[in-house]
Amino acid sequence: MQHRGETAPRYQKQSRMKRKLTHLPEEEPEDLIRRYEAFLSQKTEAGYFDVYEMEQIVDYYLRWGRTRESSVALEFGFRLHPGSPVLLVQRAKIFLASGQAQKALQLLESSVIRFEYDVLLLKINVLSALERHSEARALAEELLADQSLETDTTCLDLAYLYLSNYDIENAMYFLQLGEKANPKNTDILFELAFCYDTREDNEASIAIYEKILKIDPYSAETWFNLGQVYFLIPDYTKAIMAYEYALVIRPDDSLTYLQKAHSHFQLQQYREAIDDYEVYASMVPDTWQIWLFIGECYERLEQFAEAIQYYSKSLKMHSDNYEALTGIAICLMEQDKFDDSIAFSRRAIEINPDAADGWVYLAEGLVGLDRPEEALQAYIKSIRLDPNQPETYMAIANICMDKGEYNLALEYYRQALALNDESDLQNIHLFMAVAYYKTGRREEAFFALDKAMEESLDALKVFREICPESDF
The missing domain is CATH 1.25.40 (Serine Threonine Protein Phosphatase 5, Tetratricopeptide repeat)
Known part of the structure; x- marks a missing residue:
């Protein structure tokens, strides 16, 4: 079968996975939001929210991209606290979030608003949005020159600002300054590693994670992230070692089991992969895709009955599961059960008629039944859908x-x-x-x-x- 030369699971996504973070967003004010929304649902302004509570409410909606709700909260806040400078700053944030950076800047430059630390950060953000980069950088340098501030913390805040605008170069500039000021600030190191990940500079990323581990060798997130980099290089053996360290520290981390299983698969260590996939499946509610992974492991081990069992479990959970249908078709074909294989291939094609591999599996089943003319038509259909199939051209030539x-x-x-x-x-x-x-x-x-x-x-x-x- 054509899939025999593959080393990656047919159903495994190969991409740069998002890192895990050791620093999380500040705790959401859930009780405050619940109380505020209860007042709104009663269509009354009964009760009282101080100005700083209203500031938190507006920030909460902005963090979740709910600009309309943040505007409603702001207007409610102004009815409680008319002309509040704190809420004027929140209005500037809403202007920025809704693409009105010039209005945000005009508001920030009004005499009502005091130039405190957070306001200066916001102004830098606004200037960057207006592409007034030299002014933004000059203001950032002013903040760094303030002896009353901790340099590494200021650098980290500036880096967050630039990262939120996908400006990796400027973010790295301030992160590197922050690292010089405090080489043991792991938040800065994590962000630096993220920047190197984004630039796909794997060696630099590894070096940063190793620095973090020297500071905190019991950081499960760091071991996981290091494993991710090795997975991408790829160096699957080192990736597995890193994932194993992460699991010693945090044995209930399902995602680490999943990535460890993928690494074993890449090394063709299918039994070890099955063990880790099974552990992962026991930890998560949605398992249909894991049964696909395990099915393919058994398929690679040429244990076709077991493979069909797992593909069927996945198919039972998703009746329109193209991958499970083609997996069963392949395993039946390997057992010379060509009629049954063709039936599953046809079901798969009904679900996804534009998938070239489904037509190939159908053609191979038809070849097994010595029906070359029908097989030829299926092969030709496949290469029309995906011309980049040298093995299929060769199969057509053989017919x-x-x-x-x-x-x-x-x-x-x-x-x-x-x-x-x-x-x-x-x-x-x-x-x-x-x-x-x-x-x-x-x-x-x-x-x-x-x-x-x-x-x-x-x-x-x-x-x-x-x-x-x-x-x-």
Whole structure:
């Protein structure tokens, strides 16, 4: 089957995963929000919220991107505290969040608002949004020159500001300044590592995480993040070691078990992967995708009955589960149960007719039943959906060879070679040598056979068995 050359699970997403954070957003004022929303639901202004409570309420809605609710809260706050400078600052935040940076700046520059630390940070943010970067940087430098402030904390706040605007370069500038001021500030180090992760500078990221571990060797988040970087390099053995340290510290972390299982899969350590996937499945409510992972592990171990069992568990949870249907189809095909395999492939195609691999699995089942014409149509449908399939071009060529259509077979073999290094296409030069010989192109047949003999010592013997009349 074509999937045999893969090393990654068919269903595993390969992407840069988000880090875990050791610093979390400040605790949400849940009781305050509940009390405020209860007043609103009663359509009354009964009760009292002081100005700082109203500030928290507006900030809460802004953090969750609920600009309309933050505006309602602000107007309610002004009815309780008319002209409050604190709430004027909140109005500037709302202006900024709603894309009205110029209005935010005008408000911040009014004589009513005092230039305190948080207000200066907000003004830097507004200036950056207006692309007045030199003014923003100058104001940031003013903050750093203030001897009453802790340099590393100020640098971290400035970095957060730039990170919120996806300005990695400026964020790194202030983080590096902060690290110089206090090399043991792990919040700064985490943010630096995040910046290096974003830039895909894995070596620098590893160095930062190792610094954090020297400061706090019992940080499960750091071990997990280090494992993530090794996973991406990829160095799966080191990734597993890092995940294992994380699990010693925090044995109830489901995501670490999942990533450890993925790493074992990549190393073709399928039984170890199954063990970790099973632990993960016991810790989370939604398991249908994990059954897919375990099914594929058993498939790779050629334990097809067990693989079908897990694919079926996933299918039971999601009846329109394309991946489970194709997994079952493959396992049935491996057991030469071609009729049953075709039935599952057709169900998968009904769910996702634009998935090229489903048509390939259908074609392979039809080949197994010696129905080459139907198989050929399924293969052709597949390459129309995804032309980048050298193995499928080769499968089409092989059918053409069986039909005696040697020139057409050569056309498909050449397309396969154009898409992939010939070392990945077993016996392609041998088959091409046969096709050239059958079409009377002896010189080209000789050169193709010469290449085939470089790849396999048996190539000449097989060629003579297929073409006994040749004098090669």
